[in-house]
Amino acid sequence: MNEALLKELVPEVIGVLVRRGADFAAAEDAVQDALVESVRTEVSPRDPKGWLITVSWRKFLDAVRADTSRRRREEQAEAEPEPGPCEAVDDTLQLYFLCAHPSLTPASAVALTLRAVGGLTTRQIAAAYLVPESTMAQRISRAKKTVSGVRFEQPGDVSTVLRVLYLVFNEGYSGDVDLAAEAIRLTRQLAAITRHEEAAGLLALMLLHHARRPARTGPDGTLVPLAEQDRGLWNTRLISEGIGILQAALGRDRLGEFQAQAAVAALHADARTAEETDWVQIVEWYDELVALTDSPLARLNRAVAVGEADGPRAGLAALAGLDPALPRYTAVEAYLHERDGDPARAARLYVQAARSAPNIPERDHLTRQAARLNARLRG
Amino acid sequence: MGKYLLLKHYRGAPASVNDVPMDQWEPDEVTAHLKYMNDFADRLKSTGEYVDSQALSPEGTFVRYDGEGRPPVTDGPFAETKDLIAGWMVIDVETYERALELAGELSAAPGAGGKPIHEWLELRPFYGVHATATE
Secondary structure, three states: OOHHHHHHHHHHHHHHHHHOOOOHHHHHHHHHHHHHHHHHHOOOOOOHHHHHHHHHHHHHHHHHHHOHHHHHHHHHHHOOOOOOOOOHHHHHHHHHHHHOOOOOOHHHHHHHHHHHHOOOOHHHHHHHOOOOHHHHHHHHHHHHHHOOOOOOOOOOOHHHHHHHHHHHHHHOEEOOEEHHHHHHHHHHHHHHHHOOHHHHHHHHHHHHHHHOHHHHEOOOOOEOOHHHOOHHHOOHHHHHHHHHHHHHHHHOOOOOHHHHHHHHHHHHHHOOOHHHOOHHHHHHHHHHHHHHHOOHHHHHHHHHHHHHHHOHHHHHHHHOOOOOOOOOHHHHHHHHHHHOOOHHHHHHHHHHHHHOOOOHHHHHHHHHHHHHHHHHHHO | OEEEEEEEEEEOOOOOOOOOOHHHOOHHHHHHHHHHHHHHHHHHHHHOOEEEEEEOOOOOOEEEOOOOOOOOEEEOOOOOOOOEEEEEEEEEEOOHHHHHHHHHHHHOOEOHHHOEOOOOOEEEEOOOOOOHHHO
C-alpha cells in the first residue's frame, strides 16, 4: 500500500477512534498495529482510509478483549457507536497539541509526534535517532502515560508544537527516514490547519534551509560553509515557495522568532553570490530577533552579521559581553580574528573550537580551517 | 568468529611514528585522512564485518556517588596525564588474525606529508557468548 498516503491518514484515524470512545493511548496503539500490518501484508485496498479505520478499530477491539481486567470497557466498546461528524482537521490539531504537551520532555514529545501525528513506526523513529527499537518503544509508552490525564479536547499552545517540529527538523538525515522532510510535511499540515503566522514562519524557515541542503556538504561528506556553497545547487522551487509563505506571514504584521529567522534565510537565498548578501538588512533582522527572544544564540549570530556588515572589529565588539561557553562562540571568534588579519590567533582559536565542536563534520571543518591557516603561516 | 573493539586514543597510547597534530597538516592531508577513515568503515560494511563506530569529544569528567542525599562528586576536566579515548570501532570477524590485519590497516591512515600515521590502536576481544553446546 502507499505508505506515504497511509502515514498522512494516521492522525485523522486516531481522531476517529477517540471519537468512538477509545482513549488516546489505546487508539494510538491500535493505529500503529494496523500500520505495521499494512507493511507486513502489503494489502492495497481501494479505500485506504476506510481500510485503516476498520483495521485499527479491529485492533482496538482485540486489545480490549485481550485485557480481561477491562471488561467493562469492552462492553462499552462492543456497542460500536456511529462515527461522529467529520472533524478531522480539529482532531489532527488536537493531536499536535497532545503530542507536544508541556508535561513531556522534548525527546518524548518528538517521538510521540513522529508516531501519532507523523505515522512513522517505532522502528523507523528508533533508526532515525540511533537508539534500539525497545528503547524508543519504552520512551513512547512512557510519553503516552504522561499525557493520559490530558483531555483530548483541551486547547494547546501552537508555539510548543512549533518547538517540537523545529527539533525534528534540526535532527536532519540519518537512517532511512529523512526527518527534515518529515518535519516539513508536519509543519506544512499544521500551517494549513491553524493559519498561525509563526507556523508559516517556521515552514518558510524549513523550506529555505532545506533548499540549501544539496550544497551544504561536499561529495566526501565535508561541511561547506554558506559563503563557499555552489549556489547553483540551491533548490529554487523551495526558495520561492519559502519566500512566498514568509511574505504572506509578514504581511499579517505579527512578527515572531521563526519569521525573523526565515527573513534572514530569505536574504541569504536572495543573494546570487556571497558578496551580494545584504548584511545590513540581516543585522536588522537579528536586532528584531534579539528583541523578541533575548537569546544569547541570536546575539552570537548577530555578531557574525555585524562582522560582515561593519567589519571584523565591529563584529568582535558585538561579541564582547557574550558568554565564551556559548556553543560556537570560539569558532565565531576565530573567524572574526582571521578576517581582522590575525591568522596566528585565529588558528589557535580554530583548534580550540574544534575541541568543543558539537558534531564531527563541524569538528573536521574547524580542524581544516586551523590547518589552512597554519599552512599559510609556514609560508 | 568474534567481536573486537578497536580503540583510538587522543592520548595515553604510545606515540605514533608520524606524530604531528592534525592542525599542522596541509588541509588536503586532513581531507585525505578523513576520506581514508570513511572508506575503511564503508569497506567493512560491504564485507559484513562492521558493527558500530562512535567518536567521543575530548571533554568530560569523572563522576562518583558521594552518599545519600548528596549530589555526585565530579573530578575534571580530565588531567593532562589521563588516558583519553577518542573513539572506537567494533568489528565482527572470523579470526584474530583478521582483526589484527584490519587494525593495522586503520593505523596506516595517512597523516602529515601524506605518510601513514602508524598510530597505536588498542585491540580488545569481546567476551563470547556462552554457547548452549558447551553445557
